[in-house]
Amino acid sequence: MLYKFVKVFLLVLIVFITSCDSKKENEPEEKILVKIGDVTISLSEFIRRSEYTVRPPYCKGSHNLDKKIVINSLIAEKLLALEATDTNMILQSENVKLYLQGIKEQGMRQWLYAKEADEKVELDSAAILKTMQVAGRKYKVSYFSLPDSSMAVEVDKKLNIDKKTFEDTFYELTGIDSIPYREVEWSTNEHNSILDSLYSEPLKKNQIVGPIKINKNEYLFARINGWLDTPIIIEKQFNERWKDVSEKYHSRKAQEIYTEFIIDVMKDKNIEFMPETFFKMANLLGPIYLTTDKEKEDALNNAVWQIENNEVDYSPLNDQLKEMQDQPFFKINDEIYSIKDFIKEVKIHPLVFRQKKIKKKDFGQQLQFAIMDLIRDKYLTEVAYEREYDQINVVKRNYNMWKDNFSYIYYKEKYLRSVLPDSADGMNYITVLENYLNKYVDSLQYKYSDKIQIDVEEFNKIELTRIDMNVNYNNEAYSRVVPSFPIITTDNKLDYGKKMYE
Numbered sequence: 001m002l003y004k005f006v007k008v009f010l011l012v013l014i015v016f017i018t019s020c021d022s023k024k025e026n027e028p029e030e031k032i033l034v035k036i037g038d039v040t041i042s043l044s045e046f047i048r049r050s051e052y053t054v055r056p057p058y059c060k061g062s063h064n065l066d067k068k069i070v071i072n073s074l075i076a077e078k079l080l081a082l083e084a085t086d087t088n089m090i091l092q093s094e095n096v097k098l099y100l101q102g103i104k105e106q107g108m109r110q111w112l113y114a115k116e117a118d119e120k121v122e123l124d125s126a127a128i129l130k131t132m133q134v135a136g137r138k139y140k141v142s143y144f145s146l147p148d149s150s151m152a153v154e155v156d157k158k159l160n161i162d163k164k165t166f167e168d169t170f171y172e173l174t175g176i177d178s179i180p181y182r183e184v185e186w187s188t189n190e191h192n193s194i195l196d197s198l199y200s201e202p203l204k205k206n207q208i209v210g211p212i213k214i215n216k217n218e219y220l221f222a223r224i225n226g227w228l229d230t231p232i233i234i235e236k237q238f239n240e241r242w243k244d245v246s247e248k249y250h251s252r253k254a255q256e257i258y259t260e261f262i263i264d265v266m267k268d269k270n271i272e273f274m275p276e277t278f279f280k281m282a283n284l285l286g287p288i289y290l291t292t293d294k295e296k297e298d299a300l301n302n303a304v305w306q307i308e309n310n311e312v313d314y315s316p317l318n319d320q321l322k323e324m325q326d327q328p329f330f331k332i333n334d335e336i337y338s339i340k341d342f343i344k345e346v347k348i349h350p351l352v353f354r355q356k357k358i359k360k361k362d363f364g365q366q367l368q369f370a371i372m373d374l375i376r377d378k379y380l381t382e383v384a385y386e387r388e389y390d391q392i393n394v395v396k397r398n399y400n401m402w403k404d405n406f407s408y409i410y411y412k413e414k415y416l417r418s419v420l421p422d423s424a425d426g427m428n429y430i431t432v433l434e435n436y437l438n439k440y441v442d443s444l445q446y447k448y449s450d451k452i453q454i455d456v457e458e459f460n461k462i463e464l465t466r467i468d469m470n471v472n473y474n475n476e477a478y479s480r481v482v483p484s485f486p487i488i489t490t491d492n493k494l495d496y497g498k499k500m501y502e
Contacts, residue, residue, distance in 0.1 A: 027393045034071070035453040035500060039078050043458060044394075045401060049074055050464060052471035052482045058430075058490050062464045065492040071459065072441070072494070075452065077486040079444040080415075081407035090410035091403065098347040103402045105348065106478050107395040108384035109377060117258035121250050131199050131245050132238075135186040136230035139198055142179045143222040144170050145214070152211035152219035159208055159221070166208060166223045181225075187244065192252055194220065265379055271372060273330045277339065281329065282364045284320055289353065289367075290360060332375060342371075349374050349477045377477070405483040412488065415440060433490055441489040445496040452497030 034041040050070045054060075059069035090096055146152050155173070158164045164172075170179045184190060186199055197212050203224050210221035232238050325340040337345075351370040358366050389395060419436055420427070445452075472479040 030393055030397070031455075031458060032500075033455050033458055034075055034078075035451075036075065036078055036082070036448060037451045039082065039404075041074055041078065042397060043462075045397060046071065046074060046462070048471075048482050049401075049485065051467075052469060053480075053485050054468045054470060055485050056487055060466065060468070062466045067459075067462060067464055068492045068494055069490060070464070071454070072445075072489050072491045073486050076441045076444065076488045077408040078404055079441070079448055080411045080488070081404035082448070083444070084407040084411035084414075086403075086407075088407055088410055090406050095347060096406060098344070100399060100403055100406070102348040102350070103478055104390060104395065104399040105377075105381045105384070106476060107398045108389040108392075109380050111389045111392050111395055112380060112384045112387075113254075113258055116261045117254040118250075120257050121253045123246060123249055123253070127200075128242065128245050128249060130201060131186075131249075132232070132241050134199050134202050135241055135245055136232065137186070137199075137227040138229075139184045139203075139227045140181070140225040141184060141198075141222040142166060142181050142225055143220060144173065144180060146173075146211070146219045146221075147217055149211075149219065152221075155221060156211055166221075186248075194222075197222075262376065262380070265383060266376060269333060269375075269379065271330055271332050271375060273368065273371075274328050277324070277327045277329050278364070278368075280320075280324060280327075281339070281342075282367055285367065286360070286363045289351075290358060290363060330371065345374060345378070349377055352475055352477055354475075374477075402483060405486070408486060408488070412437075429487060430490075433487070438489055438491060441491060445491075449496040450498075453500040454494065454497050455500040456494075 031043040032040050033043045033046050055066075055070065059066045059073070084090075146155060151173075155169060158169050158172075159166070167177075167179055171177060184194065184198060186195065191214055193212050193214060197209050203209065205224055205226055207224045208221065209224065211219040212222070214220055232241060321339060321343065325338065325343070327339050328336045329339050329342050330337050351367075352373060353366050353370050354373070355362070355366055384390070416432065416436065420432075471481045473481060
């Protein structure tokens with residue numbers, strides 16, 4: 001496969017980023033649910049840790065006992081992290097340091113998005129109302145696409161001036177009798193141009209829509225064959241549809257604003273790949289990224305950003321990458337990045353591919369795009385550091401949540417090895433909890449009881465759901481919103497600490 005090695009301007013690099021919630025210029029207020037000396041658990045952290053990942057069977061319900069097990073588990077996680085201290089072995093691992101740096105910097109970019117895009121959106125109520133009139137329609141459409149604008153102009157003439165039928169026009173283009181067909185809904189993840197064309201105003205049966213520009217080299221024509229409609233009847237339906245349409249318009253407008261911001265940040269910056277080195281890296285990385293999702297996850301955990309050991313285990317790429325580590329891989333303007341530099345950047349910011357399913361012949365191009373996106377985020381992170389977004393409270397809380405989880409896992413395993421040196425891995429986790437971890441957590445609750453404060457009044461207001469969820473970010477280097485729920489105690493009593501008073 002041939003790749004084009006030219007200087008590529010970094011201006012078309014956008015991902016969907018979930019933003020932080022804030023309605024004012026300064027950092028948001030946090031409701032603190034638990035204090036353990038200087039360590040805290042916010043109400044938001046409690047909700048996210050209990051609802052954004054799957055809880056174990058012994059506390060996955062919505063009863064008060066489940067809620068007490070949840071808060072005891074989250075407090076126990078912090079207590080084990082305190083026992084481990086910040087000098088523990090896992091936090092001294094260079095790979096974990098870079099991983100946590102990446103978590104922090106992703107949070108900083110999310111805050112940057114909130115400030116530069118999300119908070120600057122101004123919605124057009126009239127446009128929302130127009131869309132709401134037809135947003136309940138599920139359109140049934142026939143369609144075909146064209147590869148360039150000249151063909152689109154020609155087809156537009158055939159349909160609207162020469163009055164040829166949709167089927168005849170399609171047959172002249174393709175020689176195929178059966179025209180493609182699909183259903184389109186407002187709520188589906190369609191291209192913005194398609195949604196704008198179908199949902200900006202009421203359409204009629206057999207109406208032809210197009211040409212719709214999808215991208216530089218693709219134009220679409222569609223014919224409305226009919227639709228099923230879900231009309232607004234009651235106030236609740238009106239409010240729900242207003243919310244749905246408003247949120248989608250808000251997200252789109254925020255992305256447009258952020259695109260302009262990125263263009264300004266990345267102006268005058270370009271990347272040039274070194275052809276020989278790039279071919280080698282593409283051949284090495286291709287087999288890893290082109291595997292199934294499960295195989296890919298296992299391979300990458302054991303290769304480029306493995307975080308369990310102090311030294312990176314590059315297996316199965318170890319020998320090849322070490323031999324190549326000083327070779328120049330690409331340069332940004334006049335700054336050259338070697339393979340070693342690239343690997344370090346990937347440990348901070350794992351590659352995110354724009355296409356989830358990549359064909360072998362397209363891997364080289366998609367690898368270039370993923371590296372370009374990494375570089376874009378590197379410059380956005382620099383802007384966030386200049387604005388001291390690493391000091392924003394919710395950014396620090398997210399970082400500390402992940403750091404404490406690493407320490408908790410390390411210290412839990414260390415404790416279990418001390419009491420069960422040979423059999424902990426083979427035992428049922430409930431047995432381990434009931435015979436060992438519950439007692440240990442009880443001792444830590446007693447040890448730290450004078451330092452623990454709980455906002456009981458706020459805690460009693462919390463209502464848990466029974467729904468299993470794994471919430472992930474879309475197109476982010478670190479997709480998991482929160483760490484896995486800590487399997488540390490089944491204790492359902494709050495018989496330690498003291499009430500928190502303002």
